[in-house]
Amino acid sequence: MANEGAILELRAAQPSFDESGMAPVPIDLRLMPGDCAVVECRDSARATLFADLCCGMISLASGNVRFMGLDWAELGDRQFYALRGRIGRITRRGSWLDLFGTHQNIILQQLHHTTRPTADVVADAMALGLAFGFPGLPVTSPGHLSAADLARAACVRAFLGRPDLLVLEDISDVLPADAAVAFLEAITAARDRGAAVIWFVRHAATWADYRSAVNVHLRLLDEGLFPVRGV
């Protein structure tokens, strides 16, 4: 089959306008292992909706969205929750549970979806935390962290484990400069392991340092998703 091996594939996926408010235009996208797609989108709300669409959280009027060859719409509850556990995601909206400390928020997905020993997960999270500029893992409530530290924590959470797909919304305005290199290194490491990456950016300057490594460049507008020449 032609689409065999694609990590993420949107085939004429037309989001339901009633549920999402997204323009009901068909969207096509195909990401293979190791691909990095930069999606330019100035409207962060639209980017979030598109990220939700890729994660199977928005119902479709027609077409389909496949992740690792499986159509989100055809999966049962247990299957799609399990499949989403293979996605590392950075969101702009608040996605931290105040019930737990930040460290628990970071490792929660791994603890829930894997049987790896907790100590290993914590050690990996610590290593990523150090790379992103934390002295370890923040244990305070997410509500007590600054926006910059929450951005670092979001990166640690997204890159933790071995996600097959990274859906990264633009947090470049809050992510401290000292974490920018770690961010790009983490993307490269994930791609080397075979993950696909969708990186939403609002400005060209955000990904300028990584331009040479990007192989798909798209622009997300109200009218749909359009390829941009000249990557």
Place this chain on the structure above:
Amino acid sequence: MTGGTVAPGPPDLSEDGSPEGLPEGLPDGPSGWLKARLARIRPALAWIGRLTRHQVRFVLVLIGSAWGVVRESMRPNSWRRTVREEFRLCLRQVVGGGFLSTIVTATLAGLMVVSQAVYWLGFAGMAQMTGSILVSVLVREISPVLVGIILLGRSGMLVLTEIGMLTLGGQIRALQAQGMDPFLLLVLPRTCAFMVGGFTLGILFATNALLMGFIITHASGVITTSVWTFFANVLAAMSSWDFLVIPLKFILVGFFVGLGACMTGLLVDADDTIATLMPRGFARGIMTVMVVNILFILGG
């Protein structure tokens, strides 16, 4: 080719299958008359349906989610470490948070119910019925209601607020985006913790209320038997049905108080606030406690 003859074909039909072009309001035979009548009463039927669904929605949600909790709790795969940790935390909160309230309430209930029952039954010359009266009134009827109210007030409202705020803040959706089913991660462990907590606090309540009642009546000289004889009389007055029903009541009261709080929190509307959420949750919780007890009375 264009123009020329028009090929005969099926008549144009509207979406509901009726021939187009008929003047509105003119019935076309018996079926048309019936359709016209139905069209007239359809809004009224829809209104009745909406009202009925709205009123029974929570009951249906509760029944469906109760089945969901029972089914999911049977699957070993459901009890992942995150779910087990949530169960442990919630159980500690339910039992630890409700312990003191249960002891104090049980003491007061014991002082009032046991001492009064012993005194007046002795006064009426029916002291031999003390055990059965205490079992049927205090242990079987009052304890589950009071334990349910303690569970609701001490822990149910907390759970309702926590989950309601998570839902309103979009954090439940964020959980789903990470592949964590809120039903599995929040509802299942908390409902099970409430169930175990309900049983624990219920047994504590009943034992403590009887003990306090005995101490008071013994101190005032109304009862002269030993505490062992007193409890033996109470146990002797219990039928085998009581041994089943009393723990079951505690378990089910805890189960439904926890489940009701979780589901009310998960099903908040976008325009809900704490001010609208908490009174609704409290009213639903009290109704749940009463309904569970009334169902047992009807069943008994």
